[in-house]
Amino acid sequence: MKITAATVGAPCWVQLATVDPDAAKAFYTELFGWRVEEDPRPEAGGYCTLLLGQAPAAGLTPVQQPEQPTAWSVSFATKDADAAAAKVVAAGGRVLMEPSEVFDLGRFAVVADPAGAVFSLWQARAFDGQAVADEPGSLGWVELTTRAVHQSKEFYPRVFGWSVTVGEMYTQWGIAGRDFGGMADMADQFPDDTPPYWMPYFAVADVDRTAERAAALGASVLLPPTEVPDGPRLAVLKDQQGAVFGIHIAQAPA
Template identity: 65%
Template sequence: MKLTTVTVGGPCWAEIATSDPAAAKAFYGELFAWRAETDPRPEAGGYTMMMLGDAPAAGLSPLYGPGQRTGWTVSFSVTDADATVAKVTAAGGRAVMEPMEVLDIGRFAVVADPSGAVFSLWQARSFAGAGVFNDPGALGWVELLTRDTEGSAAFYPAVLGWSVNAGESYTQWGLDGADFGGMLAMGEQFPAHLPPHWLPYFAVADVDVTASRAAGLGGEVVMAPSSIGGVRRIAVLRDPQGGVFGVYQAGTDG
């Protein structure tokens, strides 16, 4: 992505809720060289910061509620979580989890767009979000997969102020000319039961090596390494607990 720091309206964090935190820490630690720092406070509920060097790169938590499944969630930075939730509902989306305080570090809400794609809103206090972007092992792109591209192209600019750069087969999201993510139409190649969702992509030094390593660690290659437009090489992977994420070749941002 062309954003290099946390920017209001842009992606600021990605976190996985997982059925097996210990196994997930081991998997992602091996894959991305992340180091786990679990908050020892009981009120933190086992939440873990996954560190890339000295910078927070992503979050990891146990499953907190019945029926919750292992999966990644993308968060976007906002100045007022409550006001943004009001924008979400006014634009046809819904609040999944109303704004709440997270210890002393920020205010958090979970929402869904009109097609059902779930994402989070983060109003920072002492914690802004990821401390590194685009480097190998860091968040570098976010992608909306949806069956309602027209509705999404209206919803997100209204709620988060994004620009829409629409091509023939792919749309890119941006802020002030800096693209940070995209939108892919879910066609017949996607199972009918798969809901619209946000997919985080992490930068890696070598997509093919990372895909092979993920499989060797007990994960699965959902989409084999592919070159897009002759410029960007990407793959989509699944961890052993079922969390799906993407990887792309570092240095081919935006």
């Protein structure tokens, strides 16, 4: 699916901060067929756009502080990053990086929900974000993993106006009549010191083959290819530097 403009409140960009950009470029270009385009401006700090064909699909940047972990992050589109950051605070969250200009591309802020799950806000100007979704090699889903399930059901709709669909095993987030993500309960499945986090899932043509290829390239398979009841076949992987992400079978167009 081609995207010509971001939907306000929906995920619009994912980016990887990594301790080894060169290794990450080699891994992800081989896994997803991405092409790397580095911003040549010195003040960009080595930021790269990862392209699927000609379409921006994700970003990649070196970590900015020594203590920063290698991880994927998710950005949500907003008309006004400052107003959205204020909503985050009013709903009990925190602003970790105040809204600031990114060249002429847009306005960006880093925030956290009340339980500590970190995400970003993007107010587009020259750059809307991803230009493709739900196709092999592009973002297909985002997922919050947290222990604060009930609190999150109140926080995110208050900030973004999301719909909440609660099933027996899983909660889904939606906006404008379309579900784009979900929420998993950490429960007792994670060590007590594991913080809540947002994670992207990328669509692929074949989950089993992609998981095998990722393992051959040095990734760890945290969740082997699995059929989800009433959902797609999926797997969860961790790259060599420690960034966790998911893959799921690309859905046929309706």
